[in-house]
Structures are given as C-alpha cells and as structure tokens.
C-alpha cells in the first residue's frame with residue numbers, strides 16, 4: 307500500500323495516482339492493499355482513503371439494520387464528493403440495484419468462493435453443536451446438512467468483524483463459526499496443507515491456530531458474488547484513471563458475478579437473503595461462454611409459503627448452457643425457482659374445501 311507522500315513517481319509517468327476508498331476494517335484494508343499491488347504491477351500508484359460506515363458502528367445484526375448496502379453507501383458518498391477515485395467493495399455486500407451516477411467497471415480475479423467452518427471440522431462437531439453465523443444463507447445450509455446427517459445443530463446469530471467472530475469459537479461459547487474463505491485468505495489467516503495420513507490424502511486446515519474445514523460447494527453454496535471485489539467509479543471518471551481501473555478486470559470473474567447477481571436481483575432478494583448461488587465459467591466459444599449455475603433458496607422466500615415450511619429442505623436448482631448474456635441465464639434460473647415456489651404455495655393453500663358437514 308502506498309501513501310501519497312511515499313508513493314514516489316509511478317513507473318508509468320502519465321498514469322494517475324488513484325485514491326482508493328474503502329471501509330477501515332482490517333479486511334477492507336487488506337482488499338485495498340491487494341488492489342494497490344495489482345495497480346502497482348501496472349506501474350500505477352495509489353493511496354488509501356478510509357471511510358467509516360453505518361455497518362461498522364451499529365452493533366445490531368445486519369438482518370436487523372435492514373436494507374442492503376449499509377457498508378457500501380458511505381464509500382459511495384466519498385466517490386460522489388470526489389474524495390476518492392475508485393471504491394473497493396466486497397462485491398457480495400453491494401446491492402444489485404444500479405446507481406445512476408456510479409458504475410462497477412472492474413471485477414478482479416476471484417479469491418476462493420467457499421465458506422469455512424472455523425473452530426472444528428464437520429466430523430468433530432458434537433451433536434447439538436452451537437455454530438455461529440448471522441447469515442440466513444449459512445444457517446439454512448448448515449441445518450440442511452445436519453438434517454441429512456441425522457444430527458442437530460444450534461445456529462447462534464453473531465456478527466462483528468472477522469477477528470471478533472473467530473474469537474467466539476475460541477472460548478467464546480461456540481463450537482464453531484462460519485466465515486468466507488476469501489476474507490480469511492486475504493487476511494493471511496487460513497493455512498491449508500495437504501497431509502498424507504495412512505496413505506489417504508487429507509487436508510490440515512487451520513485458521514489462527516483453530517481447527518477448520520473449507521466447506522465444499524455441495525454442502526454450502528456461497529453468497530452471490532462471494533470472493534469477488536467490485537471496483538466502482540463515477541460514470542464521469544475518464545481518461546487514464548478509468549483505463550487504470552479497467553486493467554484489473556477479470557472477464558471470467560465478471561461473467562460469473564453477472565449471472566449470480568442477476569439471479570439475486572430477479573428473486574428481488576438482498577445480500578442477507580437465504581440464497582446461495584454459484585456460477586462457473588467452464589468454457590468459451592467465440593462470444594459465448596459456457597456457464598454452469600447451481601443455487602439453493604429457502605422455501606419461505608415467498609410470502610405465500612407458511613412459516614411451517616421452514617423445517618422443509620430448501621429448493622435446489624441448476625442449469626448449464628452456452629450464452630452471450632450471463633445475466634439472462636441467472637434470471638432464467640431465478641424464474642424457475644419462483645415458479646416452483648409459487649406452485650407449491652398454491653398447492654399448500656389448496657382450493658377451499660367443499661363443506662358438507664353439519665350445514666343444514
């Protein structure tokens with residue numbers, strides 16, 4: 307990370323020193339450092355401008371603060387008043403609605419998209435284990451896994467930055483917590499070594515000296531956009547500054563998040579919704595990409611379903627195809643979920659039963 311006074315002359319003299327804005331949490335800082343290093347590799351200097359957001363100072367659960375984008379809005383305001391040239395967001399925290407004056411122009415290569423259980427491996431979780439997460443998506447999938455294994459898990463709502471949550475699994479009364487692997491890796495907290503144990507290949511995964519397990523996507527689909535950064539600028543940003551930010555775009559990551567976010571937007575759900583989805587670019591033919599998509603959605607997503615369905619397994623859907631418009635594939639997949647849910651809702655409500663009893 308370069309500070310403006312220490313950044314010196316950029317290797318490309320005409321390239322601007324970009325002011326990168328983000329939250330001041332350790333993870334947001336690490337993400338800005340990463341972007342600064344990518345820019346530096348292209349000879350572009352940068353500086354960090356920290357922004358305090360409502361999400362950082364409000365101690366309530368994110369699902370209670372309500373609305374989406376509590377982390378993003380203050381950083382966006384810094385773009386609007388020209389305090390920064392480029393916002394560095396965790397893409398999964400960014401609302402899907404487009405902003406009239408701002409645009410995400412670059413999505414760098416994705417970090418690990420998977421979630422990680424920290425504090426215990428799955429196999430070592432005791433029955434009735436207390437597992438901390440504030441994300442309905444993670445709670446839904448943990449409970450679905452427990453149900454399929456004939457085990458029980460108590461999901462405990464938690465929040466706080468990454469360190470706070472890890473500490474809850476270190477004598478904080480919880481057996482484990484679930485965190486995004488991307489955040490843990492960016493902070494340098496996750497070590498994941500292959501070890502040979504009696505001929506079989508196992509992994510010895512450790513997070514800040516606690517046992518951990520990277521959760522397979524079959525068990526835990528990520529949040530839309532998880533593991534990706536969004537580089538957002540003003541629509542009026544031009545010239546060398548815009549060109550420098552565009553250098554960091556990764557077409558594979560950008561394609562995947564277009565499909566995932568279209569899925570979320572079509573469900574009209576936000577970043578705290580019980581929705582997991584993963585799009586994966588598996589090939590490319592001319593203008594078209596081959597995409598596979600899998601998603602999991604809680605059955606209570608539509609109001610037409612009664613809360614008693616909460617104990618039912620979530621809806622799982624998948625699709626694959628060759629497309630020039632990844633957002634359409636994501637939207638189509640969401641519509642198939644909505645059709646399935648409203649069908650079930652109608653069946654559950656049923657036609658009004660004909661009454662022959664006692665009506666004289």
Ligand SMILES: NCc1[nH]cc(CCC(=O)O)c1CC(=O)O
Nearest residue numbers: 396399485486488489532533534
């Ligand atoms: N909601 C907080 C948040 N936003 C982005 C990340 C991690 C980085 C990423 O997923 O890209 C995290 C922490 C977490 O979920 O454990």
